[in-house]
Amino acid sequence: MNHFQYVDNDLFCEKVAVKDIASQVGTPFYLYSHATLTRHIRGFQESFASVPHLVCFSVKANSNLAVLKIFINNGAGLDIVSGGELYRGLKAGCSADKIVYSGVGKSAREIREALEAGILMFNVESPQELEQINAIAGEMGKKAPVAIRVNPDVDPQTHPYISTGMKKAKFGINIQEAVQEYRKAATLPNIEVIGVDCHIGSQLTKLSPFVDAIEKIRLLVATLQEEGFAIRYLDLGGGLGITYEDETPPDFDGYAQAIINATKGLNLTLVFEPGRVLTGNAGILVCKVLYTKKGEVKNFVISDGAMNDLARPALYGAFQGILPVDRSQQDTLVADVVGPICESGDFFARDREIAAFQPGDLLAVTSAGAYGFTMSSNYNSRPRVPEILVKEDQILTVRERESYENLIQGENIPDNL
Numbered sequence: 001m002n003h004f005q006y007v008d009n010d011l012f013c014e015k016v017a018v019k020d021i022a023s024q025v026g027t028p029f030y031l032y033s034h035a036t037l038t039r040h041i042r043g044f045q046e047s048f049a050s051v052p053h054l055v056c057f058s059v060k061a062n063s064n065l066a067v068l069k070i071f072i073n074n075g076a077g078l079d080i081v082s083g084g085e086l087y088r089g090l091k092a093g094c095s096a097d098k099i100v101y102s103g104v105g106k107s108a109r110e111i112r113e114a115l116e117a118g119i120l121m122f123n124v125e126s127p128q129e130l131e132q133i134n135a136i137a138g139e140m141g142k143k144a145p146v147a148i149r150v151n152p153d154v155d156p157q158t159h160p161y162i163s164t165g166m167k168k169a170k171f172g173i174n175i176q177e178a179v180q181e182y183r184k185a186a187t188l189p190n191i192e193v194i195g196v197d198c199h200i201g202s203q204l205t206k207l208s209p210f211v212d213a214i215e216k217i218r219l220l221v222a223t224l225q226e227e228g229f230a231i232r233y234l235d236l237g238g239g240l241g242i243t244y245e246d247e248t249p250p251d252f253d254g255y256a257q258a259i260i261n262a263t264k265g266l267n268l269t270l271v272f273e274p275g276r277v278l279t280g281n282a283g284i285l286v287c288k289v290l291y292t293k294k295g296e297v298k299n300f301v302i303s304d305g306a307m308n309d310l311a312r313p314a315l316y317g318a319f320q321g322i323l324p325v326d327r328s329q330q331d332t333l334v335a336d337v338v339g340p341i342c343e344s345g346d347f348f349a350r351d352r353e354i355a356a357f358q359p360g361d362l363l364a365v366t367s368a369g370a371y372g373f374t375m376s377s378n379y380n381s382r383p384r385v386p387e388i389l390v391k392e393d394q395i396l397t398v399r400e401r402e403s404y405e406n407l408i409q410g411e412n413i414p415d416n417l
Protein backbone atom coordinates (compact mmCIF):
# COMPACT_ATOMS: atom_id res chain seq x y z
CA MET A 1 0.00 0.00 0.00
CA ASN A 2 1.44 3.31 -1.08
CA HIS A 3 0.62 6.01 1.45
CA PHE A 4 1.31 8.82 -1.03
CA GLN A 5 -1.61 8.49 -3.41
CA TYR A 6 -4.00 10.57 -5.45
CA VAL A 7 -7.57 10.75 -4.27
CA ASP A 8 -9.34 11.98 -7.37
CA ASN A 9 -6.84 14.61 -8.48
CA ASP A 10 -5.32 15.57 -5.14
CA LEU A 11 -2.13 14.03 -3.78
CA PHE A 12 -2.66 12.66 -0.29
CA CYS A 13 -0.29 11.47 2.42
CA GLU A 14 -2.25 8.85 4.35
CA LYS A 15 -5.56 10.60 5.12
CA VAL A 16 -4.42 14.17 4.61
CA ALA A 17 -4.42 16.22 1.40
CA VAL A 18 -0.93 17.58 0.77
CA LYS A 19 -2.41 20.94 -0.28
CA ASP A 20 -4.03 21.29 3.16
CA ILE A 21 -0.66 20.84 4.85
CA ALA A 22 0.87 23.40 2.49
CA SER A 23 -1.76 25.96 3.41
CA GLN A 24 -1.09 25.32 7.11
CA VAL A 25 2.70 25.33 7.14
CA GLY A 26 3.71 27.11 3.92
CA THR A 27 6.28 25.78 1.48
CA PRO A 28 8.74 24.18 1.06
CA PHE A 29 8.48 21.37 3.60
CA TYR A 30 9.47 17.76 4.03
CA LEU A 31 6.57 15.37 4.54
CA TYR A 32 6.95 11.90 6.03
CA SER A 33 4.38 9.12 6.30
CA HIS A 34 4.23 7.39 9.67
CA ALA A 35 2.55 4.31 8.19
CA THR A 36 5.29 3.94 5.57
CA LEU A 37 8.11 4.28 8.09
CA THR A 38 6.41 1.72 10.32
CA ARG A 39 5.78 -0.70 7.48
CA HIS A 40 9.40 -0.48 6.37
CA ILE A 41 10.99 -1.11 9.76
CA ARG A 42 8.57 -3.95 10.52
CA GLY A 43 9.07 -5.51 7.08
CA PHE A 44 12.84 -5.40 7.46
CA GLN A 45 12.67 -6.87 10.98
CA GLU A 46 10.26 -9.62 9.97
CA SER A 47 12.28 -10.74 6.99
CA PHE A 48 15.16 -11.59 9.36
CA ALA A 49 12.91 -13.03 12.08
CA SER A 50 14.38 -16.53 11.67
CA VAL A 51 17.93 -15.49 12.62
CA PRO A 52 19.42 -13.53 15.54
CA HIS A 53 19.73 -9.96 14.29
CA LEU A 54 19.77 -6.29 15.22
CA VAL A 55 18.64 -3.57 12.82
CA CYS A 56 20.56 -0.34 13.46
CA PHE A 57 18.98 2.45 11.42
CA SER A 58 21.62 4.63 9.78
CA VAL A 59 20.93 7.99 11.39
CA LYS A 60 22.58 10.02 8.65
CA ALA A 61 19.80 9.08 6.22
CA ASN A 62 17.16 10.86 8.32
CA SER A 63 18.06 12.03 11.78
CA ASN A 64 14.79 13.62 12.89
CA LEU A 65 14.10 12.61 16.50
CA ALA A 66 10.54 11.54 15.74
CA VAL A 67 11.68 9.31 12.88
CA LEU A 68 14.31 7.74 15.14
CA LYS A 69 11.65 7.20 17.79
CA ILE A 70 9.39 5.33 15.36
CA PHE A 71 12.21 2.92 14.58
CA ILE A 72 13.24 2.57 18.23
CA ASN A 73 9.61 1.75 19.10
CA ASN A 74 9.86 -1.10 16.62
CA GLY A 75 12.94 -2.66 18.19
CA ALA A 76 15.62 -0.96 16.13
CA GLY A 77 18.97 0.34 17.30
CA LEU A 78 21.00 3.00 15.53
CA ASP A 79 24.12 3.27 13.39
CA ILE A 80 25.85 6.58 14.08
CA VAL A 81 28.79 8.37 12.48
CA SER A 82 29.34 11.31 14.85
CA GLY A 83 29.00 12.59 18.39
CA GLY A 84 26.04 14.66 17.22
CA GLU A 85 24.26 11.54 16.01
CA LEU A 86 25.00 9.83 19.34
CA TYR A 87 23.42 12.80 21.10
CA ARG A 88 20.34 12.60 18.87
CA GLY A 89 20.05 8.84 19.29
CA LEU A 90 20.14 9.03 23.07
CA LYS A 91 17.68 11.98 23.06
CA ALA A 92 15.30 9.90 20.95
CA GLY A 93 15.44 7.21 23.62
CA CYS A 94 17.67 4.62 22.01
CA SER A 95 19.34 2.34 24.50
CA ALA A 96 23.11 2.72 24.13
CA ASP A 97 23.66 -1.02 23.87
CA LYS A 98 21.86 -0.95 20.52
CA ILE A 99 24.14 1.71 19.00
CA VAL A 100 27.00 0.95 16.62
CA TYR A 101 29.46 3.67 15.69
CA SER A 102 30.95 3.81 12.16
CA GLY A 103 33.08 6.38 10.35
CA VAL A 104 36.73 6.95 9.41
CA GLY A 105 37.33 10.02 11.56
CA LYS A 106 36.08 9.58 15.12
CA SER A 107 37.60 12.29 17.31
CA ALA A 108 38.90 11.71 20.84
CA ARG A 109 35.92 13.56 22.26
CA GLU A 110 33.47 11.48 20.24
CA ILE A 111 35.16 8.23 21.29
CA ARG A 112 35.01 9.30 24.93
CA GLU A 113 31.31 10.15 24.67
CA ALA A 114 30.50 6.82 23.07
CA LEU A 115 32.44 4.91 25.75
CA GLU A 116 30.71 6.95 28.44
CA ALA A 117 27.31 6.07 26.96
CA GLY A 118 28.22 2.38 26.69
CA ILE A 119 27.52 1.68 23.01
CA LEU A 120 27.32 -1.84 21.57
CA MET A 121 30.44 -1.49 19.41
CA PHE A 122 32.81 0.71 17.49
CA ASN A 123 33.28 -0.18 13.85
CA VAL A 124 36.98 0.60 13.64
CA GLU A 125 38.25 1.87 10.31
CA SER A 126 42.04 2.19 10.75
CA PRO A 127 45.01 0.97 12.83
CA GLN A 128 45.50 4.42 14.36
CA GLU A 129 41.86 4.64 15.35
CA LEU A 130 42.15 1.27 17.10
CA GLU A 131 45.09 2.54 19.15
CA GLN A 132 43.28 5.76 19.95
CA ILE A 133 40.20 3.88 21.20
CA ASN A 134 42.43 1.61 23.29
CA ALA A 135 44.20 4.60 24.86
CA ILE A 136 40.99 6.47 25.68
CA ALA A 137 39.28 3.37 27.06
CA GLY A 138 42.38 2.85 29.25
CA GLU A 139 42.16 6.38 30.66
CA MET A 140 38.50 5.80 31.45
CA GLY A 141 39.06 2.37 32.99
CA LYS A 142 36.84 0.74 30.38
CA LYS A 143 37.09 -1.94 27.75
CA ALA A 144 35.96 -0.85 24.30
CA PRO A 145 33.89 -3.35 22.28
CA VAL A 146 35.00 -3.28 18.65
CA ALA A 147 34.46 -4.74 15.23
CA ILE A 148 36.94 -4.00 12.50
CA ARG A 149 35.44 -2.63 9.31
CA VAL A 150 36.93 -4.66 6.52
CA ASN A 151 36.97 -3.63 2.94
CA PRO A 152 36.11 -6.77 0.93
CA ASP A 153 36.98 -5.15 -2.43
CA VAL A 154 33.72 -5.81 -4.24
CA ASP A 155 32.14 -3.49 -6.76
CA PRO A 156 28.65 -2.58 -5.59
CA GLN A 157 27.79 -1.26 -9.09
CA THR A 158 26.40 1.98 -7.78
CA HIS A 159 27.35 5.66 -8.09
CA PRO A 160 31.10 6.14 -7.37
CA TYR A 161 30.38 8.73 -4.65
CA ILE A 162 28.34 6.20 -2.68
CA SER A 163 30.53 3.16 -3.37
CA THR A 164 32.60 2.42 -0.27
CA GLY A 165 33.88 -1.15 -0.40
CA MET A 166 36.47 -1.10 -3.15
CA LYS A 167 40.25 -1.05 -2.70
CA LYS A 168 40.52 2.60 -3.62
CA ALA A 169 37.93 3.70 -1.01
CA LYS A 170 38.89 5.53 2.19
CA PHE A 171 36.73 3.19 4.27
CA GLY A 172 37.74 0.21 6.37
CA ILE A 173 40.83 -1.97 6.33
CA ASN A 174 41.81 -4.11 3.38
CA ILE A 175 40.53 -7.63 4.01
CA GLN A 176 44.00 -9.13 3.42
CA GLU A 177 45.44 -7.01 6.22
CA ALA A 178 42.50 -7.51 8.55
CA VAL A 179 43.74 -10.69 10.29
CA GLN A 180 46.92 -8.89 11.27
CA GLU A 181 44.90 -6.01 12.66
CA TYR A 182 42.71 -8.39 14.65
CA ARG A 183 45.84 -10.02 16.11
CA LYS A 184 47.07 -6.62 17.13
CA ALA A 185 43.69 -5.77 18.66
CA ALA A 186 43.94 -8.93 20.77
CA THR A 187 47.12 -7.59 22.38
CA LEU A 188 45.55 -4.26 23.36
CA PRO A 189 44.44 -4.35 27.00
CA ASN A 190 41.41 -2.07 26.68
CA ILE A 191 39.91 -3.53 23.51
CA GLU A 192 37.41 -6.35 23.35
CA VAL A 193 37.03 -7.75 19.85
CA ILE A 194 33.41 -8.81 19.33
CA GLY A 195 32.65 -8.41 15.65
CA VAL A 196 33.43 -8.09 11.99
CA ASP A 197 31.94 -5.24 9.99
CA CYS A 198 31.59 -4.16 6.38
CA HIS A 199 29.51 -1.67 4.41
CA ILE A 200 30.14 -1.77 0.68
CA GLY A 201 28.08 1.10 -0.64
CA SER A 202 24.67 2.65 -0.99
CA GLN A 203 21.71 2.36 -3.37
CA LEU A 204 22.61 -1.24 -4.34
CA THR A 205 20.05 -2.75 -6.65
CA LYS A 206 21.58 -6.23 -6.97
CA LEU A 207 22.15 -8.97 -4.44
CA SER A 208 25.41 -10.30 -5.86
CA PRO A 209 27.72 -7.65 -4.31
CA PHE A 210 26.30 -8.42 -0.85
CA VAL A 211 26.76 -12.15 -1.39
CA ASP A 212 30.28 -11.72 -2.80
CA ALA A 213 31.26 -9.62 0.20
CA ILE A 214 29.90 -12.22 2.63
CA GLU A 215 31.82 -15.01 0.89
CA LYS A 216 35.06 -13.11 1.41
CA ILE A 217 34.19 -12.26 4.99
CA ARG A 218 33.30 -15.87 5.86
CA LEU A 219 36.93 -16.82 5.25
CA LEU A 220 38.08 -14.09 7.60
CA VAL A 221 35.56 -15.10 10.27
CA ALA A 222 36.70 -18.73 10.02
CA THR A 223 40.35 -17.73 10.44
CA LEU A 224 39.53 -15.54 13.42
CA GLN A 225 37.48 -18.26 15.08
CA GLU A 226 40.29 -20.79 14.59
CA GLU A 227 42.61 -18.35 16.29
CA GLY A 228 40.27 -18.17 19.28
CA PHE A 229 38.59 -14.79 18.74
CA ALA A 230 35.15 -14.66 20.36
CA ILE A 231 33.39 -13.05 17.39
CA ARG A 232 29.68 -12.57 18.16
CA TYR A 233 28.49 -9.99 15.64
CA LEU A 234 28.64 -9.80 11.89
CA ASP A 235 27.68 -6.28 10.82
CA LEU A 236 26.76 -6.21 7.14
CA GLY A 237 26.18 -2.47 6.91
CA GLY A 238 23.38 -0.91 4.90
CA GLY A 239 23.13 -0.16 1.23
CA LEU A 240 19.93 -1.75 0.01
CA GLY A 241 18.60 0.45 -2.79
CA ILE A 242 15.17 1.88 -3.55
CA THR A 243 13.18 2.80 -6.64
CA TYR A 244 13.75 6.43 -7.55
CA GLU A 245 12.91 6.06 -11.23
CA ASP A 246 12.79 2.55 -12.70
CA GLU A 247 15.31 0.65 -10.59
CA THR A 248 14.20 -2.79 -9.42
CA PRO A 249 16.04 -3.44 -6.16
CA PRO A 250 15.46 -6.67 -4.23
CA ASP A 251 12.62 -6.54 -1.70
CA PHE A 252 13.21 -7.21 2.01
CA ASP A 253 12.48 -10.93 1.70
CA GLY A 254 14.75 -11.39 -1.31
CA TYR A 255 17.55 -9.53 0.44
CA ALA A 256 17.05 -11.44 3.68
CA GLN A 257 16.93 -14.84 1.97
CA ALA A 258 20.20 -14.18 0.12
CA ILE A 259 21.90 -13.02 3.30
CA ILE A 260 20.51 -15.77 5.50
CA ASN A 261 21.74 -18.36 2.96
CA ALA A 262 25.16 -16.74 2.60
CA THR A 263 25.70 -16.58 6.38
CA LYS A 264 24.33 -20.05 7.18
CA GLY A 265 26.22 -21.89 9.90
CA LEU A 266 28.13 -18.86 11.15
CA ASN A 267 26.14 -18.64 14.40
CA LEU A 268 26.65 -14.91 14.70
CA THR A 269 24.17 -12.15 15.45
CA LEU A 270 23.70 -10.25 12.21
CA VAL A 271 23.71 -6.46 12.45
CA PHE A 272 22.27 -4.31 9.68
CA GLU A 273 22.60 -0.59 9.10
CA PRO A 274 19.85 0.25 6.61
CA GLY A 275 19.23 3.93 5.92
CA ARG A 276 17.82 4.81 2.53
CA VAL A 277 15.59 1.74 2.22
CA LEU A 278 13.73 2.58 5.44
CA THR A 279 13.12 6.29 4.87
CA GLY A 280 13.76 7.18 1.21
CA ASN A 281 10.29 6.46 -0.12
CA ALA A 282 8.61 7.45 3.13
CA GLY A 283 9.16 11.14 2.43
CA ILE A 284 8.58 13.85 -0.16
CA LEU A 285 9.64 17.47 -0.45
CA VAL A 286 6.72 19.76 -1.21
CA CYS A 287 7.50 23.02 -3.02
CA LYS A 288 5.59 25.80 -4.72
CA VAL A 289 6.16 26.97 -8.25
CA LEU A 290 7.20 30.63 -8.17
CA TYR A 291 7.62 31.30 -11.86
CA THR A 292 7.87 29.56 -15.18
CA LYS A 293 10.19 30.82 -17.84
CA LYS A 294 10.83 30.02 -21.47
CA GLY A 295 14.50 30.16 -22.31
CA GLU A 296 15.81 30.07 -25.86
CA VAL A 297 16.47 26.32 -25.71
CA LYS A 298 14.80 25.23 -22.49
CA ASN A 299 11.76 25.69 -20.32
CA PHE A 300 12.30 26.35 -16.64
CA VAL A 301 10.02 25.74 -13.72
CA ILE A 302 11.35 27.78 -10.80
CA SER A 303 10.37 26.33 -7.44
CA ASP A 304 10.75 27.79 -3.96
CA GLY A 305 12.71 24.68 -2.93
CA ALA A 306 16.36 24.47 -3.93
CA MET A 307 19.58 22.47 -3.75
CA ASN A 308 20.17 23.63 -0.19
CA ASP A 309 16.93 21.86 0.77
CA LEU A 310 17.57 18.70 -1.27
CA ALA A 311 21.13 18.28 -2.52
CA ARG A 312 21.06 14.86 -4.22
CA PRO A 313 20.45 16.02 -7.81
CA ALA A 314 23.15 18.70 -7.53
CA LEU A 315 25.55 16.40 -5.70
CA TYR A 316 25.21 13.14 -7.63
CA GLY A 317 23.06 14.05 -10.61
CA ALA A 318 20.52 11.85 -8.84
CA PHE A 319 17.03 11.33 -10.24
CA GLN A 320 14.11 12.53 -8.12
CA GLY A 321 10.51 12.18 -9.30
CA ILE A 322 8.44 15.35 -9.73
CA LEU A 323 4.67 15.09 -9.27
CA PRO A 324 1.93 17.71 -9.37
CA VAL A 325 0.09 17.94 -6.05
CA ASP A 326 -3.06 18.68 -8.06
CA ARG A 327 -3.17 16.64 -11.25
CA SER A 328 -6.47 17.91 -12.66
CA GLN A 329 -4.65 19.71 -15.44
CA GLN A 330 -3.31 17.04 -17.83
CA ASP A 331 -0.92 18.98 -20.11
CA THR A 332 2.79 18.32 -19.88
CA LEU A 333 5.95 20.08 -20.95
CA VAL A 334 9.65 19.29 -21.02
CA ALA A 335 11.49 21.50 -18.57
CA ASP A 336 14.21 21.88 -15.98
CA VAL A 337 12.93 22.20 -12.42
CA VAL A 338 15.27 24.64 -10.70
CA GLY A 339 15.51 26.57 -7.44
CA PRO A 340 16.31 30.17 -6.52
CA ILE A 341 19.98 29.53 -5.63
CA CYS A 342 22.74 31.27 -7.54
CA GLU A 343 24.35 28.09 -8.95
CA SER A 344 23.74 26.36 -12.25
CA GLY A 345 23.82 23.08 -10.32
CA ASP A 346 20.66 24.12 -8.50
CA PHE A 347 18.15 21.78 -10.11
CA PHE A 348 15.78 18.95 -9.14
CA ALA A 349 15.22 17.67 -12.69
CA ARG A 350 16.60 18.35 -16.14
CA ASP A 351 14.92 18.02 -19.51
CA ARG A 352 12.10 16.14 -17.85
CA GLU A 353 8.57 15.72 -19.13
CA ILE A 354 6.46 17.01 -16.25
CA ALA A 355 3.06 18.52 -15.64
CA ALA A 356 2.68 21.95 -17.24
CA PHE A 357 3.07 23.77 -13.93
CA GLN A 358 1.83 27.33 -13.48
CA PRO A 359 2.94 29.84 -10.85
CA GLY A 360 1.34 29.00 -7.50
CA ASP A 361 1.08 25.26 -8.22
CA LEU A 362 2.45 22.80 -5.68
CA LEU A 363 4.95 20.16 -6.74
CA ALA A 364 6.15 17.09 -4.85
CA VAL A 365 9.71 15.89 -5.19
CA THR A 366 9.38 12.17 -4.47
CA SER A 367 11.74 9.71 -2.73
CA ALA A 368 13.11 12.53 -0.60
CA GLY A 369 12.96 10.89 2.83
CA ALA A 370 16.62 9.80 2.90
CA TYR A 371 19.63 12.10 2.53
CA GLY A 372 17.14 14.92 2.07
CA PHE A 373 16.73 17.10 5.14
CA THR A 374 19.94 15.70 6.67
CA MET A 375 22.02 17.06 3.81
CA SER A 376 20.26 20.42 3.75
CA SER A 377 22.09 23.63 4.51
CA ASN A 378 21.56 27.35 4.92
CA TYR A 379 23.33 28.23 1.68
CA ASN A 380 22.16 31.58 0.31
CA SER A 381 20.91 32.27 3.87
CA ARG A 382 17.83 30.19 3.29
CA PRO A 383 16.18 29.01 6.52
CA ARG A 384 15.92 25.24 6.64
CA VAL A 385 12.44 23.93 5.92
CA PRO A 386 10.13 22.19 8.40
CA GLU A 387 9.67 18.45 8.66
CA ILE A 388 6.07 17.29 8.91
CA LEU A 389 4.97 13.80 9.90
CA VAL A 390 1.52 12.59 8.92
CA LYS A 391 0.01 9.86 11.06
CA GLU A 392 -3.35 8.86 9.59
CA ASP A 393 -5.29 12.15 9.75
CA GLN A 394 -2.87 13.99 12.04
CA ILE A 395 -0.39 16.61 10.84
CA LEU A 396 2.56 16.64 13.25
CA THR A 397 5.33 19.23 13.00
CA VAL A 398 8.45 17.28 13.96
CA ARG A 399 10.79 20.14 13.14
CA GLU A 400 9.85 23.82 12.85
CA ARG A 401 10.79 26.00 9.94
CA GLU A 402 13.90 28.01 10.79
CA SER A 403 13.57 31.74 11.28
CA TYR A 404 15.87 34.53 10.12
CA GLU A 405 17.05 34.74 13.73
CA ASN A 406 18.10 31.09 13.59
CA LEU A 407 20.27 31.98 10.60
CA ILE A 408 22.55 34.29 12.60
CA GLN A 409 22.47 32.34 15.87
CA GLY A 410 25.96 32.18 17.36
CA GLU A 411 27.39 34.89 15.12
CA ASN A 412 28.61 38.16 16.51
CA ILE A 413 30.22 41.37 15.36
CA PRO A 414 33.27 41.97 17.60
CA ASP A 415 33.37 45.36 19.37
CA ASN A 416 36.66 46.39 17.81
CA LEU A 417 35.42 46.17 14.24
Ligand SMILES: *Cc1c(COP(=O)(O)O)cnc(C)c1O
Pocket residue numbers: 058060061079102103199201202203237238239240273274275276277370
Ligand atom coordinates in the same frame (compact mmCIF):
# COMPACT_ATOMS: atom_id res chain seq x y z
C1 LIG B 1 25.66 5.55 4.97
C2 LIG B 1 25.92 4.30 5.71
C3 LIG B 1 24.92 3.37 5.92
C4 LIG B 1 23.53 3.49 5.33
O1 LIG B 1 23.54 3.33 3.96
P1 LIG B 1 22.17 3.22 3.13
O2 LIG B 1 22.62 3.06 1.75
O3 LIG B 1 21.42 4.46 3.36
O4 LIG B 1 21.45 2.01 3.64
C5 LIG B 1 25.19 2.26 6.69
N1 LIG B 1 26.43 2.08 7.22
C6 LIG B 1 27.43 2.96 7.03
C7 LIG B 1 28.76 2.71 7.64
C8 LIG B 1 27.22 4.09 6.27
O5 LIG B 1 28.21 4.96 6.08
